[in-house]
Amino acid sequence: MDTFLLHRRLAEDTALALELPLCSVLLMDDATVPWLILVPRRSGVREIHELERVDRLILMEELALASKVACKLYSPDKLNVGALGNIVEQLHIHVVSRFKADRAWPGPVWGADGASAYAGEGLAAEAARVRKAFEDVLKGA
Amino acid sequence: MDTFLLHRRLAEDTALALELPLCSVLLMDDATVPWLILVPRRSGVREIHELERVDRLILMEELALASKVACKLYSPDKLNVGALGNIVEQLHIHVVSRFKADRAWPGPVWGADGASAYAGEGLAAEAARVRKAFEDVLKGA
Numbered sequence: 091m092d093t094f095l096l097h098r099r100l101a102e103d104t105a106l107a108l109e110l111p112l113c114s115v116l117l118m119d120d121a122t123v124p125w126l127i128l129v130p131r132r133s134g135v136r137e138i139h140e141l142e143r144v145d146r147l148i149l150m151e152e153l154a155l156a157s158k159v160a161c162k163l164y165s166p167d168k169l170n171v172g173a174l175g176n177i178v179e180q181l182h183i184h185v186v187s188r189f190k191a192d193r194a195w196p197g198p199v200w201g202a203d204g205a206s207a208y209a210g211e212g213l214a215a216e217a218a219r220v221r222k223a224f225e226d227v228l229k230g231a
Numbered sequence: 232m233d234t235f236l237l238h239r240r241l242a243e244d245t246a247l248a249l250e251l252p253l254c255s256v257l258l259m260d261d262a263t264v265p266w267l268i269l270v271p272r273r274s275g276v277r278e279i280h281e282l283e284r285v286d287r288l289i290l291m292e293e294l295a296l297a298s299k300v301a302c303k304l305y306s307p308d309k310l311n312v313g314a315l316g317n318i319v320e321q322l323h324i325h326v327v328s329r330f331k332a333d334r335a336w337p338g339p340v341w342g343a344d345g346a347s348a349y350a351g352e353g354l355a356a357e358a359a360r361v362r363k364a365f366e367d368v369l370k371g372a
Contacts, residue, residue, distance in 0.1 A: 137302075137310050139295035150291040154280035161278075168320070169278050172313030176329060176337035179309070188317060196317035197342040 094131040097180040105213045107220040112148045113183075115156060115224065117217045121208045123199055124164045124187040126156050126220065135181045138173055149183070156185045159223045163187075167195075174200060235272040238321040246354045248361040253289045254324075256297060256365065258358045262349040264340055265305045265328040267297050267361065276322045279314055290324070297326045300364045304328075308336075315341060 096114065104116035104127060112132075118125035130149055135141055141149065157169055166187035173183045186199050194202035208216065237255065245257035245268060253273075259266035271290055276282055282290060298310055307328035314324045327340050335343035349357065 137298060138291075138312060139298035139302075143292075143295075146291050146295060147288050150279075150287050151284075154284075154287060157278060157280035161280075168315075168317055170313070170315045170317070171279060172311070172315070172339075174309075174311045174313070174339060176309055176311070176339075198313075198315060198317075198339045201338040 094133050096129060097178050097182075099178045100127065100129065100180065100182060105217040107217045108224055110152045110155070110224075112145055113152050115220070116182075117213065117220055119207045119213050120205045121212060122193050122204060122206050124160060124166070125199070126160060126185040128152060128156055128183045128185065130181055132181070136175060136179045137181065138183075141181075153183060153185065155224070155227065159220065159227050160185055160187045162227060163220065163223045170199065172198075172200070235274050237270060238319050238323075240319045241268065241270060241321065241323060246358040248358045249365055251293045251296070251365075253286055254293045256361070257323075258354065258361055260348045260354050261346045262353060263334050263345060263347050265301065265307070266340070267301060267326040268323050269293060269297055269326065270321070270323045273322070277316060277320045278322065279324075282322075294324060294326065296365070296368065300361065300368050301326055301328045303368060304361065304364045311340065313339075313341070 104118050107115045107117050112130050113128040114131060116127040118127060130141060130145060132141060160169060164187040167190050168188045170186040170188050188195060193204035245259050248256045248258050253271050254269040255272060257268040259268060271282060271286060301310060305328040308331050309329045311327040311329050329336060334345035
């Protein structure tokens with residue numbers, strides 16, 4: 091049994107939107123940039139290539155799904171997809187919707203100044219909207 | 232027929248290490264950070280999820296291969312894998328070997344100061360070494 095535990099830092103900085111077969115889909119608590127994070131529920135994995143092959147292929151399809159959802163919800167100018175982990179080593183993949191007018195364009199958003207948490211119940215509300223969008227895309231709506 | 236043309240900026244900033252079934256593997260001309268770039272030879276694609284499913288799955292396996300090669304060659308503290316494209320929209324995926332003492336740690340290397348081209352024939356020599364490492368990993372050496 092794989093006793094997966096989400097890294098404390100990821101848990102603190104995000105809200106859970108939904109669980110896919112492999113990954114938990116988290117919404118970063120940053121109201122300035124629509125920012126999803128996919129975390130494969132596999133313990134002790136730091137790098138994508140350390141996943142079993144079948145998990146890698148599922149991850150790719152869950153990443154593609156999350157990308158479609160982000161495009162549908164936010165119509166970004168560009169997606170930024172990245173697995174860095176210089177600070178939090180537990181494997182997690184960012185799917186960030188970028189805009190030419192956002193706070194870090196054209197640079198990367200990771201480590202850039204200007205993040206700002208959602209106000210009030212904003213984070214939970216947006217996570218619910220993300221969950222609904224996944225469900226709609228999965229239903230072909 | 233897909234008349235794929237590598238983006239001029241990518242061609243100028245890199246050397247070709249080798250061609251995999253889907254991706255060209257490029258070596259960035261930056262001697263400060265071992266930096267591979269995979270470019271799927273498909274025209275007009277900006278985002279990973281725009282690839283056909285079979286290409287996405289091949290991409291994942293070529294990314295895993297490139298990650299293994301980078302770990303074998305460079306023993307990085309962490310890989311940074313990312314598809315950004317804020318500046319060059321043609322789909323390309325970075326596989327950067329990061330070190331706790333490198334010029335941007337723990338921040339992302341994209342957009343960070345301090346890049347420095349290889350001297351003399353250094354870029355071509357390193358690209359040849361990368362090619363050899365891919366061949367060794369593919370042979371199971």
